[in-house]
Amino acid sequence: MRNLRRPALPGRTVRLRFTALYGVLFLLSGIGLLALTNLVALGSSRVTVPGENPQQPTLAASQELVGRLQAQLSETHTAQSRQLLIGSAVALAVMAVVSVVLGRVVAGRVLRPLRTITSATRRISADNLHERLAVPGPADEVKDLADTIDGLLERLEGSFSAQRRFVANASHELRTPLATIRASLDVAVAKPEPVPAQTIALADRIRTELDQVDRLLEGFLLLARTQHGALSDRATISLGRVVSAALDSRAADIAARSLTVHGDDVQDGAWTRGSRTLLSRMVGNVIDNAITHNHDGGWIRVAATADGATARLIVETGGRVLDQEQIARLAQPFQRLGADRTGSDSGSGLGLSIVAAVATAHGGDLDLRARPGGGLRVAITLPLADARAGVPA
Template identity: 80%
Template sequence: MLRRLALTTRTVRLRFTALYGVLFLLSGAGLLVITNLVTLGQSHVAPALPPVEQHTLAATQERISRLQAQLLEMEETQTRQLLIGSVVALAVMAMVSLVLGRIVAGRVLRPLRTITAATRRISAENLHERLAVPGPTDEVKDLADTIDGLLERLEDSFAAQRRFVANASHELRTPLATMRARLDVAVAKPEPIPAQTMALADRLRTELDQIDRLLESFLTLARTQHGALPDRATISLGRMVSAALDARAADITARSLTVHDGGIHDSAWTQASHTLVSRMVDNVIDNAVTHNHDGGWIRVTATAADASALLIVETGGRVLDQEQVARLAQPFQRLGVDRTGSGNGSGLGLSIVAAIATAHGGSVDLHARAEGGLRVTISLPLTTAQTGVTA
């Protein structure tokens, strides 16, 4: 609360208000000082007395003394009233100067507030919008035009990157498909094929499949980072997790892994891309299965908490370094072979998970468990389940 109050007191409008208020106040104080000096200077000028006769000298002196006493009393009264009036006028002027300063500051900063609100509204999905601030050519309009130029360059850059991703998706898959087709033709000839050739063909197929998966992961990461969110729908994280575990039942059995149900509820619903969230869930489950020890365990939780749909996947293992774990959300980052005894993986799995969660307004937390192993917590905006939605 104190921090919010401190930030509020440092706004540009408040600084302008203080500046204009002080300037108005100083101007008024100077005007009052000059007025008081001129008035007091004039009040001390004694009027010239006419000459008097000798025989009335004593009476005249007595009368002069009375008049001087009266004048002195009037001057003191006038000075006191003038000072009181000056203080009251200065207080009124201080209040008026603050009000005028705030009004002037608000009018000066109004175009900047408009620019700020419009800039916050513009994101990667509506870069075509422009500020288009009207008015004469001044510093504010120059700033708005500069931001419009920047938005135009960003729009062109995003469009070029999207075209690159779309073209790369086609151009890079074509030679892979051609290589796989030629390999199949070569091993399908009727004459006997040496065993070494068949072994080499199997290795090449494995490498081609790995390249294809790597390419698919890279393109998914690129599309997600550029805001491409297809087939948005209301989906259930719990149902997706159950489907992902069922699809990997054979791999889980082969490695003798134990899956603990930490609470897979049907309350974790979110509005998101079905394709991307399905890939996100598959990646985090694959990561838990692949980077695990034979005979290890996995605990999966899908639930709703506050305004978030949560997916938590935990695995056991050795104690990990939190700094290294935090870097797993970056592309091509691995913990090494000695984490699980397996060097498989492209280093893109958790980075894709993080990119998909961020694109949907969520987050991913990677935490090294104190007892050993890893906990992955995915948070997505919670929404209400819709009738007829079965995702």
């Protein structure tokens, strides 16, 4: 990996530029202050000598003239001091305003590269880590900061690429041993000679555990692919239709637990854009969670609506009153409320974490709330899309 950091040249640092700019500003402010003060102070500095008789003045007249001149000089000095004070105050106020305006303009020009770096960094996410800041300019602290961030982005891009390769390879490498074990069990049980009952019971138990491991592995790989992969099969999808399909495919499970589904508020106008596979899995996980963590004879309320620029999916279930602090942790992997919630300890703890990851990957959000009357409220918000932008799903 190339080293993007370059030592800043001592003569072209941001600190030196700030020092020079503010030094020039203060110098110009001082010059302007002195100029205004002198212009105001010199406005009335003329002393008027009263006219005298052209005849030879006497000694008494001369002394009287000297006294009048001294009094007039004292008054003139006092007036000039007052005028100087007023002029200084006016000049100080004017230059203070000018200095603030100039300082703001200069600071904006100096900090413009930092604003460029900030806005460019905010635009870069996991989907476009290949982009770089590439800030032009002298080799100073700002350039060194931009190059350091570019180096960090390059390292992050390498890490994300390694994670994507791991997800792609793990799907094959980890499923192969499971398939081999399952095939070996089938061969052992299918032998012509009588198989002991204990062996058949053990094989059934191992198959059950293998199915659980397979579901756990599938959920883990889907979670990793959602968090660190790219959405390749984007399309414009009707959230209401995905919900209806999920409910139809789980009709047998719903009937087995005698659950009542209220889905009158499932609208066909709630469209969003994203991966059809991931969004279907997201909706399926929410419905599965509502079926599994429910009591026999309970109810499920489903709503898919469009509100402004948002498509919203809300799934509510009844039950006992839950702790909101524990509910907030359900979006994290391998977090469950336990068997005391429904009398069942089934599930891998990845269902709602996959829902949260899929919603985040599509620019949405997952909100989990404990209902005051008991049960859970799951709300998913996604960006609303125009139904005419793609092929309906």
